[in-house]
Amino acid sequence: MRDENCIFCKILDGVIPGVKIREDDDFIAILDAFPNRKWMTLVITKEHVDSDILSKDDDFIAKYFQAAKKVSNILKKWLKVDRVWLAVEWLEVNHAHIKLYPFYDWIWFANGIWSWNQASVEELQAVADEIKNNQ
Ligand SMILES: [Zn+2]
Numbered sequence: 135m136r137d138e139n140c141i142f143c144k145i146l147d148g149v150i151p152g153v154k155i156r157e158d159d160d161f162i163a164i165l166d167a168f169p170n171r172k173w174m175t176l177v178i179t180k181e182h183v184d185s186d187i188l189s190k191d192d193d194f195i196a197k198y199f200q201a202a203k204k205v206s207n208i209l210k211k212w213l214k215v216d217r218v219w220l221a222v223e224w225l226e227v228n229h230a231h232i233k234l235y236p237f238y239d240w241i242w243f244a245n246g247i248w249s250w251n252q253a254s255v256e257e258l259q260a261v262a263d264e265i266k267n268n269q
Contacts, residue, residue: 137182142229146180153258155265156205160197163205165258166233173261175209177202177232185224185231202232209236212265 136143145152145164155175156163166174177198183190187198206218217237 135182137229140182140229141227142176142178142231143182146178151255153255153262155262156201156208158201161201163201163208163234165253165261167255167258168252171235172238173209173213173236175205175234175236177205177234179230183230185222185228187222187230187232198230198232202234206234208265209234212268213238 136147141150144150146162152162152164152167154162154164160180161177162180163175163177166176179198187195190198202220206220209215209218213236215236215238219235219237221233221235222231223233
């Protein structure tokens with residue numbers, strides 16, 4: 135199912151470019167094109183599902199968080215970070231998405247190293263290629 139006004143549906147249909155770092159039957163992980171932290175990654179459902187994730191059935195929630203864990207492990211290995219933070223909200227796009235934020239250090243946390251910036255598709259693709267080559 136698709137929502138024609140939804141930016142994530144447009145990414146899934148290739149109307150808007152999105153740089154993928156992982157995919158399975160139900161979810162894809164893309165590098166955020168407007169990251170408020172460097173290499174912020176979104177795990178989104180392949181179907182247009184509303185973003186009230188915790189209202190869904192247990193099986194969906196389990197599969198979704200397992201997919202997020204796999205993406206977190208990719209980011210940890212690639213970026214050599216100990217932690218990846220996870221956030222779930224619906225403020226901008228009402229299509230289910232889990233935000234993953236690699237945690238670098240407390241200085242980064244205090245200042246933000248890439249606040250509300252935009253990354254080019256080329257820059258994101260170079261990162262995705264690097265991740266793929268290091269798995
Ligand atoms: Zn959508």
